[in-house]
Amino acid sequence: xxxxxxxxxxxxxxxxxxxxxxxxxxxxxxxxxxxxxxxxxxxxxxxxxxxxxxxxxxxxxxxxxxxxxxxxxxxxxxxxxxxxxxxxxxxxxxxxxxxxxxxxxxxxxxxxxxxxxxxxxxxxxxxxxxxxxxxxxxxxxxxxxxxxxxxxxxx
Numbered sequence: 001x002x003x004x005x006x007x008x009x010x011x012x013x014x015x016x017x018x019x020x021x022x023x024x025x026x027x028x029x030x031x032x033x034x035x036x037x038x039x040x041x042x043x044x045x046x047x048x049x050x051x052x053x054x055x056x057x058x059x060x061x062x063x064x065x066x067x068x069x070x071x072x073x074x075x076x077x078x079x080x081x082x083x084x085x086x087x088x089x090x091x092x093x094x095x096x097x098x099x100x101x102x103x104x105x106x107x108x109x110x111x112x113x114x115x116x117x118x119x120x121x122x123x124x125x126x127x128x129x130x131x132x133x134x135x136x137x138x139x140x141x142x143x144x145x146x147x148x149x150x151x152x153x154x155x
Contacts, residue, residue, distance in 0.1 A: 031058055034056060043065035047068070048077050048078075049063050049064065049079075050063065050064045051079065051090070052080065052081040052084050054081045054084045054085050
């Protein structure tokens with residue numbers, strides 16, 4: 001972030017509260033338009049899941065596509081949005097198990113379960129459909145193929 005403050009002399013012309021309100025309304029309108037465009041972004045082709053669709057300080061906390069099905073022997077690559085301003089996390093596991101931890105991710109207390117990797121750094125993340133696997137806040141990761149056909153749900 002960059003901020004410049006200009007100190008004006010006594011009696012200098014400064015924007016009125018009304019002018020400030022118009023300027024803020026214009027910025028909100030432009031940011032809302034951009035956010036809607038980012039939410040409608042297309043998912044990448046192939047076995048790729050993109051974390052976020054961010055631009056100009058507006059971030060979407062989502063994965064594109066939301067769901068990805070792969071076959072045995074294939075892998076999925078997770079990548080960050082090119083203009084990301086957020087840290088994303090990728091976690092796999094049974095829905096009931098993950099839902100509890102997903103709620104804690106945005107809680108007031110640091111939640112190590114959803115923040116740190118489940119496997120040693122530098123090693124592939126292993127997920128077989130029954131266990132839990134977490135990538136931690138990393139820009140991209142590849143997962144080895146599961147033992148059976150599985151459907152990965154991204155959050």
